[in-house]
Each structure stands twice: as structure tokens, then as C-alpha cells.
Amino acid sequence: MSTEITTDVVVIGAGPCGLFAAFELGLLDVKCHFIDILDRPGGQCAELYPEKPIYDIPGFPVITGQQLTDNLMAQIAPFEPEFHFSRMVNSIEKLDDGSFRLETDADEIFHAKVVVIAAGGGSFQPKRPPVEGIEQYENKSVFYAVRRMEDFRDQDVVIVGGGDSALDWTLSLEPIARTLTLVHRRDAFKAAPASVNKMKELVAEGKISFQLGQIARLEGTDGQIDHVHLATAAGDLAIPATRLLPFFGLTMKLGPVADWGLELNDNTIVVDTEKFETSVPGIFAIGDINYYPGKLKLILSGFHEAALMAQAAKRIVSPGERVVFQYTTSSTKLQKKLGVV
């Protein structure tokens, strides 16, 4: 049975612009839930350039993609937004009462008064490893993201890759998997050094295995794998496996956003510049995904768009309630919401 969640606002995309929207909405007492395909917040900043310096965030002469994400997460924490990672919003439907029904590919239904699309360049989609016939196992025993850790309990898990996702999931699934083997084509990793060190400790303690090699073929029946075959320096190596998690990186595609019936301009969503509302009232678009004359795909543009969007969203969520403009510096009310007084 589908899980149903009701909230004021659903924000599609937890990139920097979506995250800041939670701050602006929070100041106005509007609750929001995030849905993102990735397994962590930060969008392009966290996924494409976590350690690169950004020099044009106002007030920060230099800040890395990950630091900006961490700061935004700290800034919105007082408003307790809820995050639903590793799932994609497939459809948005406007209901007769003006509210929205959204469906994810994780069998969830969200009901919201307002939808904010902060989907950036579109969906990050996993790169499929070049293994013949892998499609027949996908979403049965081969997964490109971990939706529910319980699905991996007492399983023989093989994780392939050398980046943050591969290493993070190796560390997270080790306590619950029956066996866990990390496979990478070389003995050098792109992941955070602390995760690599921890993984090496687990290998030394015999809690997990590490294998150099490349995934060559899968063996199994009816979508259920039983062995992953690796091409190694010593030849073919068959590892008993009931779950395979290949982390081969991500590509960006517009994805389902194109099918939501919104006015588009060259793969971006047309919005007004007063409220950043789309051609469907109640659906807003901020950040890289939107289009208006003069648009600059910069993080700071998305921050401004989030502030104006929030004012308009508040009027939909709480019709008739007066929206008072206040400064965080001088408003005790706002400071109370932020938990600083």
C-alpha cells in the first residue's frame, strides 16, 4: 500500500535553492517536505563539486560546495523540514480543491497546497554499468540507490564503486548485511578520506571484503542474482551475492519535469518574476530549472527567487492571513522561530 503524506509545501529538489526555500518558508510558518533523487542534500554542489571553492556566494569570500550545503542545512534546521531521499517525483496532479497530489517512484503519495520545483538541471540518473542483461535484475536485486536499509538486512551485498556513495553505503550497510564486498577497479578512492580509512579498518577486522576488479557478468534467475562475476587480474572471480549496488556516477536529464504540463522554454520552466510561479497557479519553480528574461543560473539568483516565492506560497497556504514583512535582525518573533532568543 502507498504511503500518504500531507503537508503545506512539497519542494522537489534539495539543491541549494530548494534548501534556502525551506528557510524563507519557515520564517512564514510554512512546513515543507523535500523529495530528491539523490541520497543526500546539496544538489549539484554536493554531487558535482563538493570540494570546489565557490567565490560568489554573498558574504562568503570562499566556500566549498559541501560547506555551503552544510551551512544551509544548519540554517534551516530550526524549521525541521522533512527529507525523502533516493526517490524521484514522477507526477504532479492538480486536484479540484486547488491542492496537489504528487507520486514518487517509491510508492508514496504526497498531498500539498503548494509545490515548489527546485529541480536544477533535472534528474540525476544513475549510470548503468555495461553488463549484459542487467536490466532484468534492476529494482529486484540490483539497485542504484538505497531506499530502505531493511531491504539489505541479512543479504549478501556487493557494492561497486570508489566514490562517496559507494563508501558511505559500505559503512552504513556493514552492520546489517550478512556479507558485504566492496569492489573497485583500483586501490584508490574518490571518497572522503575518513570513509576510506574506516572501510580499510573494517576490511582489516574481517567484517567486510574488498576486491579489486570490474563487474563482468551476473548470474541468477527471475530477477534475483546469486553471483556477481568480476574480471580480476587473476581471471574470473564469482562472488555469492543477493544484492548488487553499482555506484557508477550520475548523469543529468530533464526527466519527468517535462511531462508535468507546465509551460517550458528550452527545457526550463517559464515563471513570472514577481512570485516565480509557473503557468499552473500554486506550482512555483526556483533555481536553475526556471526561465525568465535575464535569468542567470547562479545560486544567488535562486536565493532571491526563494524569498519572493515564499511570500506568494504563504498566501496560498494561509489565505486571508496578513503577511508582515520583517527583518531577522530586529524581529523577536522571527528570532523566536529561529530559536536564537
Ligand code: FAD
Ligand atoms: P540543483 O543543485 O541542480 O539541485 C536540484 C536537485 O533536484 C537535485 O538534487 C536533483 O536530484 C533533484 N531533482 C531533479 N528532478 C527531480 C525529480 N523529478 N524528483 C526528485 N528530485 C529531483 N553557481 C554559482 O552561483 N557559483 C559558482 O561558482 C558555481 N560553480 C559551479 C561549478 C560547477 C562544476 C557546476 C556544475 C555548477 C556550478 N554552479 C555555480 C551552478 C550551481 O551549482 C547551480 O546554479 C545550483 O546548484 C542550482 O541549484 P538548484 O537548487 O536550482 O538545483
